[in-house]
Structures are given as structure tokens and as C-alpha cells.
Amino acid sequence: MTEKTAGIATLYIDGQWVPSSSAATRTVTCPADGTEVGIVSEATAEDTEKAIAAARKAFDSRVWADRPAAERGDFLLDVAEAIRQRKDEFARAEALDSGKRLVEAEGDMDDIIACFRYFGKIADQHPGRLVDAGDATVISRVVREPIGVCGMITPWNFPLLQAAWKIAPALAAGNAFVIKPAELTPHTTILMMDVLDTLGLPAGVANLVLGDGGVVGAPLSSHPDVDMVSFTGGLVTGRKVAEAAAATIKKVALELGGKNPNVVFADADFEAAVDNALNAGFLDSGLVCSAGARLIVQDTIAERFVDELVRRAEGIVMGGPLDEKAETGPLISAAHRDKVTDYVRRGIEEGARLRTGGHWGGPEHEEGCFYAPTVLDQCTSGMSVVVEEGFGPVITVETFSTEEEAIRIANDTEYGLAGAVWTSDAGTANRVSRRLRHGTIWINDYHPYLPQAEWGGFKMSGVGRELGASGLEEYTEAKHIYQNTEPAVSHWFPRKN
Numbered sequence: 001m002t003e004k005t006a007g008i009a010t011l012y013i014d015g016q017w018v019p020s021s022s023a024a025t026r027t028v029t030c031p032a033d034g035t036e037v038g039i040v041s042e043a044t045a046e047d048t049e050k051a052i053a054a055a056r057k058a059f060d061s062r063v064w065a066d067r068p069a070a071e072r073g074d075f076l077l078d079v080a081e082a083i084r085q086r087k088d089e090f091a092r093a094e095a096l097d098s099g100k101r102l103v104e105a106e107g108d109m110d111d112i113i114a115c116f117r118y119f120g121k122i123a124d125q126h127p128g129r130l131v132d133a134g135d136a137t138v139i140s141r142v143v144r145e146p147i148g149v150c151g152m153i154t155p156w157n158f159p160l161l162q163a164a165w166k167i168a169p170a171l172a173a174g175n176a177f178v179i180k181p182a183e184l185t186p187h188t189t190i191l192m193m194d195v196l197d198t199l200g201l202p203a204g205v206a207n208l209v210l211g212d213g214g215v216v217g218a219p220l221s222s223h224p225d226v227d228m229v230s231f232t233g234g235l236v237t238g239r240k241v242a243e244a245a246a247a248t249i250k251k252v253a254l255e256l257g258g259k260n261p262n263v264v265f266a267d268a269d270f271e272a273a274v275d276n277a278l279n280a281g282f283l284d285s286g287l288v289c290s291a292g293a294r295l296i297v298q299d300t301i302a303e304r305f306v307d308e309l310v311r312r313a314e315g316i317v318m319g320g321p322l323d324e325k326a327e328t329g330p331l332i333s334a335a336h337r338d339k340v341t342d343y344v345r346r347g348i349e350e351g352a353r354l355r356t357g358g359h360w361g362g363p364e365h366e367e368g369c370f371y372a373p374t375v376l377d378q379c380t381s382g383m384s385v386v387v388e389e390g391f392g393p394v395i396t397v398e399t400f401s402t403e404e405e406a407i408r409i410a411n412d413t414e415y416g417l418a419g420a421v422w423t424s425d426a427g428t429a430n431r432v433s434r435r436l437r438h439g440t441i442w443i444n445d446y447h448p449y450l451p452q453a454e455w456g457g458f459k460m461s462g463v464g465r466e467l468g469a470s471g472l473e474e475y476t477e478a479k480h481i482y483q484n485t486e487p488a489v490s491h492w493f494p495r496k497n
């Protein structure tokens with residue numbers, strides 16, 4: 001890699017690897033055991049200003065925007081191929097930063113490659129459209145154009161995947177951007193910049209700043225030279241981003257949290273539903289925005305279902321990213337583990353029954369931020385564990401007797417990111433999936449998504465969509481061009497002399 005300065009990974013601004021203007025650094029550690037992963041530059045607000053200025057200059061020069069869209073698409077296909085060739089390096093970096101299992105990080109890299117391929121292929125599929133003005137002398141057309149400078153702010157749970165969902169469509173559409181990854185997990189975004197640099201993306205089109213959200217990330221929401229801010233993270237930060245963006249009326253895309261219902265009817269395939277309820281809640285230690293953290297199960301099977309869920313949850317093996325026996329990993333930090341601990345404690349105080357878990361990872365994981373897979377049953381609407389996004393390996397259980405009640409409970413949340421319905425009846429599946437107010441609904445499955453299909457939230461889970469055709473459109477503006485082919489005097493204001 002080219003960005004190393006005495007072992008320190010630096011910022012990438014205007015096509016150059018540069019240290020922070022304050023020379024400050026941050027040590028990144030692996031949450032599984034606290035070992036050092038690397039040292040990175042800690043940018044200042046002035047560094048973000050420089051990065052925004054570089055992106056502005058690059059966009060206004062049209063060096064990327066005026067490339068034929070098919071060429072921009074080919075570039076993205078090259079990015080996909082470069083990541084494929086360096087997949088082991090990328091996956092290892094992601095696993096060590098986030099603590100997630102290597103096999104999960106490898107899966108994320110496959111998804112990232114697929115994302116770049118998808119947007120590479122559709123980059124030139126935006127021909128615009130002719131509009132019939134009803135007048136033979138008029139040619140009217142609507143074209144899509146890049147927005148300009150995009151600010152991107154990403155979280156720590158799927159660090160490069162969330163970045164890829166933004167970078168790939170932004171570049172496909174011809175924009176320039178400045179990205180700020182989560183401070184705890186910067187390394188794969190640094191590797192991504194290395195790929196873009198090596199493949200010859202013009203200077204200033206892609207810029208990277210590293211560091212604290214309030215200092216380094218905040219200008220991306222408020223700066224007048226940023227035309228759009230695309231944020232993925234928590235609700236509280238998302239509100240701050242939207243508030244800061246309001247002053248300059250920039251376009252805002254928000255991918256926020258979820259409190260996702262996993263609804264199981266009594267006629268569902270029992271084995272598959274239990275297995276996927278575990279997957280829904282405990283994959284990646286529950287650190288998934290679309291995690292099925294709310295199990296809503298029909299009362300006639302609830303006892304047997306929860307008994308089996310608890311039995312299997314107790315068998316889940318925790319371990320670090322390179323531990324091949326591990327089935328789930330740590331939380332991202334000690335502070336985050338404290339938050340989950342408090343969240344579970346409050347739930348129990350409010351009347352939830354702890355069926356399993358509810359404690360840290362045990363003596364063999366003393367150095368790491370592990371939290372045991374946890375099931376809380378006897379949960380009811382309004383309890384904090386049912387309302388708040390816990391963002392950890394915690395499943396709450398609610399029960400229902402009728403379809404109407406299931407729908408009401410599943411929609412009883414301020415979030416609306418994703419949800420699932422398990423049933424063997426096609427009518428039930430169809431009715432319930434149409435009435436759930438969430439952006440993605442799985443029927444008899446949990447978690448899969450496709451780069452070709454839109455992703456995003458209803459209600460407080462966000463604004464806008466990533467992936468799919470809308471994911472590209474997000475990074476464009478619509479422009480109407482109205483051409484009068486026979487100019488004539490309008491007579492609107494009569495000539496008086």
C-alpha cells in the first residue's frame with residue numbers, strides 16, 4: 001500500500017495520501033481481544049474542508065462526470081475485479097477491525113463485489129426519457145445528472161459494505177465524494193481508496209477523511225459545497241445529520257436502525273423457523289440493522305418454539321475473528337457491551353423473563369467485548385427492550401393469537417426497516433407481507449438481500465433507498481430540458497412602442 005507513513009494509514013485527499021493537519025493519530029484495536037490492528041491518522045475539521053474543496057474542484061471540472069457512462073461502468077467492474085483479487089486481504093482487515101468472524105467478512109466482500117458489478121452494469125442504463133409536450137414545435141426530455149459532491153458517513157457493523165452501497169452508485173452516476181468511515185473500523189475503506197487510486201480514478205473524485213463523527217463527519221452534513229449527504233448509522237446521529245443538512249437544503253439520504261419483527265405462525269415449518277430465528281437475531285452478534293430482534297410467535301406453539309430457541313442459543317460458540325470454531329463474535333467495544341448490558345437489565349426490571357444469556361462472554365473471553373446470546377420472553381408492547389434498538393445478540397419474544405394481532409404488534413414500532421413472516425399458507429404470507437410497514441419483507445426466510453432490489457426504511461428507519469435502480473437514482477438529479485424548435489414572439493406583454 002502507498003498510504004503508509006511510518007506505519008500510519010493516512011487520509012486520501014485530492015489524489016494524495018496525506019497525514020492529518022494536526023498530526024494526530026488513533027490506534028484501532030480488535031474488539032475480540034484488544035490487540036492493536038493499526039494506527040491511522042485522526043483528521044481535523046480543516047482536513048474535511050480540504051477534502052470537500054478537492055471534491056468540489058474535481059466535480060466542477062467535469063473530469064469524471066463527463067466520461068461516458070459506459071466507461072464509468074467499466075471502471076466499477078474493474079473495482080469489483082480488484083477487490084476479488086485482494087479479497088483475503090480485505091476480509092482479514094474487516095474481521096480484525098470489527099471482530100466479526102472471517103467467514104462473515106468474506107461473505108461481506110462477496111456482497112461488495114456484487115454491488116460494484118451491479119452498478120457497473122447499470123451505469124449507462126439511464127437514457128432519460130422524451131416527454132410528449134403535445135406541441136409539434138417542442139422537444140421535451142428529462143435527463144438524470146449527477147448531484148455533485150456527496151458526503152458519505154458510514155457505521156462500524158458492515159464498514160465496507162455500507163460504503164460500497166454509496167460509493168458504487170455515486171461513481172456510476174458521475175459524482176465526486178468525501179467519505180468518513182466509523183472511527184473504530186477504518187481499514188477496509190482505506191483499502192478501497194487504494195483500489196480507486198491504483199485504477200486511476202482522477203484526483204479529487206474520491207476523498208477519505210478519518211476520525212471522530214462530531215468533528216470530521218459533521219462538516220459533511222453542514223458544508224455548503226456538499227450537495228448531498230448519505231448517512232448510515234443510528235437514529236440519534238441521523239437526526240443530527242438531517243438537522244445540520246437543513247441549513248443548506250442539501251439532499252439527505254438516511255439508512256438508520258431497525259426494530260425488526262420476525263412473525264412466526266403456528267403452521268410454519270418449525271425447524272426452519274427456529275433455525276432462522278437464531279440466524280435473524282444472532283448473526284454477527286445481532287449487530288445487523290435488519291436483525292430479527294423481535295420474535296412474534298403464535299401462542300399455540302410459543303412455548304415449544306421458545307424452548308427450542310433457547311436450547312439452541314445456549315449451544316452457540318463465541319470466539320474471535322480467526323477462531324474457526326466460533327459461531328459468533330464480540331460486540332464492537334466495551335462501551336457498546338455496557339449499553340447492551342444496561343438494555344437487558346432494564347428489560348428484566350420491566351418484567352421480561354430472562355431465558356438464557358444476559359451476561360458477558362465468560363472467563364475464556366475476558367479480554368474481549370463478548371455478550372452471550374440472550375432470549376427474553378414474556379415481553380409486551382411498550383417495554384424498553386421491545387421499543388429500543390438494542391443492537392446486540394438479544395431476542396425479545398411476544399405472542400399473538402390472530403393474524404390481525406400479529407400485524408398490529410409487528411407494526412407497533414417507530415422503525416420500519418425489515419421484517420419476516422413464517423407460514424405455510426400463501427394467503428397469510430401475502431396478506432401479512434403487504435400490511436407490514438417495513439422496507440424489506442422476507443417470507444419464510446431471513447436476511448438475504450439482492451443488489452438489484454431496493455433497501456431502505458419506512459418511518460424512522462430512514463429516508464431514500466440504497467441498491468436497485470433507485471439506489472442509482474438517489475445519486476442523480478432529474479432535469480427537464482424543454483426545447484422550442486420554432487422560437488416566436490409570445491405576445492405575453494404587448495409591445496407598446
Ligand code: NAD
Nearest residue numbers: 154155156181182213214217218233234237255256257289
Ligand atoms: P453512529 O450513528 O454512532 O455512527 C455512524 C457514523 O456517524 C460514524 O461514522 C460516526 O463517526 C458518525 N458520526 C457520529 N456523530 C456524527 C455527527 N454529529 N455528524 C456526522 N457524523 C457523525 O452509528 P454506529 O453505532 O456506527 O452504527 C450502528 C447503527 O447503524 C445502528 O443503529 C444500525 O441499525 C445502523 N445501521 C443501519 C443500516 C441500514 O442499512 N439501515 C446499516 C448498518 C447500520
